[in-house]
Amino acid sequence: MTAPTERADAARNRLRILDAARRRLAADGFAELSLDAVAKDAGVGVGTVYRRFHNRAGLVYALIEDNETRFQETFARHCQDGAPSAHDRLRAFLHGMADLVDDNRELLLLAEASAPAGRYRSAPFRRHHEQIVGMVTELAPGVDAAYVADLLLMAYTPGLFDFQRTERGWGVDRVKRGLDAVIAGIAAVGEGGIAATGEAGPTSA
Structure with a gap:
């Protein structure tokens, strides 16, 4: 039904x-x-x-979910435009997430304060985790994609993100450049430059 x-x-x-x-x-x-x-x-x-x-909390969560829907629609359009590589999709996703969190900092801080661990059980977090796992697996087969996804999503913890933006005075562009460095490291693993065990991979003579 x-x-x-x-x-x-x-x-x-x-x-x-x-x-x-x-x-x-x-x-x-x-x-x-x-x-x-x-x-x-x-x-x-x-x-x-x-x-x-x-109540006000219900309105706040509706705003968060509505903004998440817009983010997903934008990302889906990007994925359909010229069939971008896993590297480009992951970069677009993480950059979009940075903008999403920055635009919704106040709402997300409220949600975090009301239920500190609730973020990890929420539908958006599970969705983001699943999407990142898929892209990391494609970009760097053999790595622990689930753990890497958790690490990447830590960058968007509302309290940390707000601290970086307000106390440290970092712009969103700096956050994105940092994420690009992490993506480059993941790509290097996928290219065989670094083995998933952490040992140096084979090098050409």
Whole structure:
């Protein structure tokens, strides 16, 4: 049995509410994000917002999931454009993740504070992990792709990412350059320059 299709008016209201919440966050930050204010900005009744999202936390997680959907759609389009290599797909994915986390830092910090280990059990994290495992396996067969995926995803831990951006003053471009260096190392393993055991691979005379 298939899930019922969302009514067109309900879908429109959802988009209006999420857009209003994004504008409110951009203008005033999370402290000023209230369902009443969002309803007013969206031009819908307060009851509509409460029925749909229940509370502020529900709205926050809906924003995170909606932004994740947009990220996945953008990445899927990239993968269809000229059949890029595993190296290029992994680079586009990790760079896109950096932008995604930076754009959603406040939301992700809130989610991390409310459930510190919840990120690792979330559907987006499992999806990201599975995608990275596939690309790493293609780029460097024989490595422990699952462990490498965990290491790569650690770069997007909200608290660490925010610390790098605010306390260290790093730009997102610096984060991306660091990720490029890691990708280059993974590619070197795949090319046989370094064995998966950590020992030097065979070299040509």
